Amino acid sequence: MPPLCFLLLLLLLLGSVSVHAGSAGKGSLSGPEINVTKRFSFPGFSPVGDPGVLHEVKLLGSAMLSAELGAVQIPDVSEGADLRHLAGRALYSFPVRLLDPVTNTPASFETSFSFQFKNDSSVVPEGDGSSTVGHGGSGLTFIMVPDEFTVGRSGPWLGMLNDACDQRYKAVGIEFDTRHNPQFGDPNDNHIGINLGSIVSAKTINASDLGIYLKDGFRHQARIRYDGEKRWMDIHLGSLGKELTLEPAFSGALDLSEFLEEYMFVGFSASTGNLTQIHNVFSWNFTSTSRAFLRMPSAESCEGKIILPSSTATGFAKRRPTSGFFIFVTVVVLILVVIASLFYLRKHKENKSSKAILVEKIKRPIPPNKPRQFTISEISSATRCFSEDEVLGSDSRGTFYRGKLPNGRQVAVKRFSPEFLNANGLDKRQMMKEINAISHVRHPNLVPVRGWCRHKGEIIVVYEFLPNGGLDKWLFGAGVLPWTRRLKIIKDAAEALSFLHLKKLAHKNMRTSSVLLDLTFRAVLGDFGLVLSGSESKRFEAAVSQAVDVFEFGVFILEVVAGRKRLDPDAPQNQIDLLDFMWRMHEVDEKAKAIDRRMGSFMNAEQAIRAMDIGLLCTLNESKGRPSMDQVTELLSMDVPIPELPLSRPMCLFPYSSTTGLCAGYSCAPLR
The missing domain is CATH 1.10.510.10 (Transferase(Phosphotransferase) domain 1)
Structure with a gap:
């Protein structure tokens, strides 16, 4: 019988064993529906009075805990006198389950917090006639974001989004905005906005209609309720010491499922621009409930692995040698088949050239951060076939694309134009030598070269991606x-x-x-x-x-x-x-x-x-x-x-x- 037949026989035998084992393992994968509840409360944020706050609140970018006020402060006022163009986040340190991936149902949650905006400086830069003294700027956002290591942009982005063009970054924000940015669809400089994966609000509410002025220096309180089953949100806003308005500032249908992942981080983000504003959060309560299905153990058991009492095992012990003998014979036959097949394959490989064997032997895995040569298919896949949506910029030499490697790393891909590469006298070999030389240079102020690609008439350089751009x-x-x-x-x-x-x-x-x-x-x-x-x-x-x-x-x-x-x-x-x-x-x-x-x-x-x-x-x-x-x-x-x-x-x-x-x-x- 040819070795191929032996292999087929082996596969059939193994397949039958797998089917038998699989049938023994059948059972219910899910059980009754349960609720997963997460609840936490911060009456204050003083690291002196409650040292646990340092462990439970993660600060990113320009953010701090003020022991004097017992509050989260964004920006960090200890950084210096100039507080312009800063952004920060304060997140609950642990992820919260906000989506059931089986039914794609968002979690229901309720959060309330008290906050205050303080105008640190009201100096208007020269030549900026669009603002007046005392107006302050920017605002605060309650956010739900997919990670705990991203800092959002400063200015009108409110620290919510890092890359304003990245539509794959799932985020939900409820902004309390005190700066009028018409390019983002803001109605005025005193509004609430509901942001779904974008800094442009899907819904806006004029806070002036509620008799509330966010930048008046007083403490305000907000309560946000969301019903995941009904996809319905209510937002209440009021001044501290007064009852929240009976009528919600916003009440309406809102489906968050598209902008949520199963686990996300919740917290606050804020930023400053040309004008500054200190954003204080004094207290915060949060509760969420999400549906899930309890995983139940299989109804069947592997009786052969159960150790029976000696009084009941006598008959079984007498029958065991016979089945054991057949198992032994089967294993020996399978081993012989495998040995014969390997021997045949080895003899077949010996007919190949020694050069090919040598090349195969010297291949080594490439460290993840070491510059390497990419294939054109890898580059095409990373840039979604050089999609126009991924274009970062261009010049006379070529075009920059944003790319994403299979390991999740974002890169910037420079694709040199045919006009540049076909220019009279261009030495492509010298160009590749320079790319190789630059790729081995490391310095904190030099963008790392992650690799290159040379395919037919193409020359491409892959850089590390920096989201703040040029x-x-x-x-x-x-x-x-x-x-x-x-x-x-x-x-x-x-x-x-x-x-x-x-x-x-x-x-x-x-x-x-x-x-x-x-x-x-x-x-x-x-x-x-x-x-x-x-x-x-x-x-x-x-x-x-x-x-x-x-x-x-x-x-x-x-x-x-x-x-x-x-x-x-x-x-x-x-x-x-x-x-x-x-x-x-x-x-x-x-x-x-x-x-x-x-x-x-x-x-x-x-x-x-x-x-x-x-x-x-x-x-x-x-x-x-x-x-x-x-x-x-x-x-x-x-x-x-x-x-x-x-x-x-x-x-x-x-x-x-x-x-x-x-x-x-x-x-x-x-x-x-």
């Missing part, structure tokens, strides 16, 4: 980054470039869109330039050198200080070119006029002007005093004196200067 969106968008954060971002980027240069590497793409922000707003440098096409390399040889990184970093500093792009067509005619404008302000000693006025009075003008001087120093020709990145990091420490700048800088018509200080083929003229 600095350009924060610097030139609607929000305003405070000066302290801008200075820290400049220093972080300088550290990254200095480290790269120390490793004899260059970034070659230094711009605001290449500086990414992690959850703590630390600057992380990514989107490396790798190599340029041969024609570009011949025309501007400095574009592939470290000297250009320094020049581009200088322009980057000026953009961060001014809050403007390097080329701004919407600016006045004499200010379109930021570098030209900055040098003219230096010539007339009026650099203070170029600082971003939106930062308001919290801005340190002396530090900002010093940063501008360092930026201008970086744009000098190398023969005229352009520093190295190592020297730049020393200058940014604010302890080293800055070399004196020339009153006007001889500057090439094209901004890149070569290692000799000249632009090949271009004339130079003094900057006026």
Whole structure:
């Protein structure tokens, strides 16, 4: 009989054994319906009076427990004077069952809490005429979220969502909002909103109609009731010391099942934006009840495994040898069949080439964080076939996609465009060498390269995903980054470039869109330039050198200080070119006029002007005093004196200067 027949026989025998065993194991998998109840209460949040609070409340981001007030405070007022653009969460430390996955029925729950909004500062940044003194900003949200390690965005996102575009993040929020954001559908600056997986409220309630003004400085109390069976929610709101309104602020049908997971974390989130507000939660009660089905033991038992008393086991013991003998014979036959099959397969494998066997032997599992080569199918699956919904941004070199690997890790995928890859003179092998070199560099301010893919005409680089995105969106968008954060971002980027240069590497793409922000707003440098096409390399040889990184970093500093792009067509005619404008302000000693006025009075003008001087120093020709990145990091420490700048800088018509200080083929003229 051929070995294949032996294998088939073995499978049939094993299958019959499995069927027999399976029949013995049949039984009821579920029993009667039961209720799973979770209940907790916090009369206060003082870690001194109740040390258990530290164990039962998890603080994320800018959040703290105030022993003085006995309250949860968001933001953390101990962080410093500048409380703008902060976000935090306070969650119950243990997950709560909020959905029955068998019937897809949400849990019923009731929660009540008392809270207060205190306007910490009412300074309106210069140029912001949309707000008035005393208005405060942002608000508080009761949230249900899938994990206990995500911090939401600051500003109008109320700390509820981290990635505003991630529709896969399940979250439910009841917001008490004191800032009018028309782009999110807010009716006014005193409303309640019900948010289902989005910062845009599915339902809004005008709190003014209830005679309640959330930002009046008084303590308020809220009660939220939800009937999971009926999919019905009631929300009551009132002032502390008074009875809650008999009529609910909201009462209506609401199906939460689509936005819940079986287990989630409950708590509060809040944030600040251009204007600040301290959000205090003084007490909190929560009760939930979810349906479940009790798992019952099987009705059948394996009698052969039950140890019988010796008085009743005599007859059984006499019959056992016969069945045992047949079992022994069966096992021996099966072993012989397996040995014969393995022998045949081994002889068959010996006919293969030794080279293939060697390749098979040297394969090793790849550590999860080690950069590796991805297949095009892995990349396509991670980006949902390069879906437009996953596009993060694009430039002349290619497109960035958001991707999700099978292990759940989110990544940013840079797919280089065919036009760039087919450019005249591009050396793809050299490009792959640079990708490999960058992937082995590790620094806290450099985005880790998770891998790459080269498939036919495709070259793709896989970076770690940073949900806060590029600095350009924060610097030139609607929000305003405070000066302290801008200075820290400049220093972080300088550290990254200095480290790269120390490793004899260059970034070659230094711009605001290449500086990414992690959850703590630390600057992380990514989107490396790798190599340029041969024609570009011949025309501007400095574009592939470290000297250009320094020049581009200088322009980057000026953009961060001014809050403007390097080329701004919407600016006045004499200010379109930021570098030209900055040098003219230096010539007339009026650099203070170029600082971003939106930062308001919290801005340190002396530090900002010093940063501008360092930026201008970086744009000098190398023969005229352009520093190295190592020297730049020393200058940014604010302890080293800055070399004196020339009153006007001889500057090439094209901004890149070569290692000799000249632009090949271009004339130079003094900057006026």
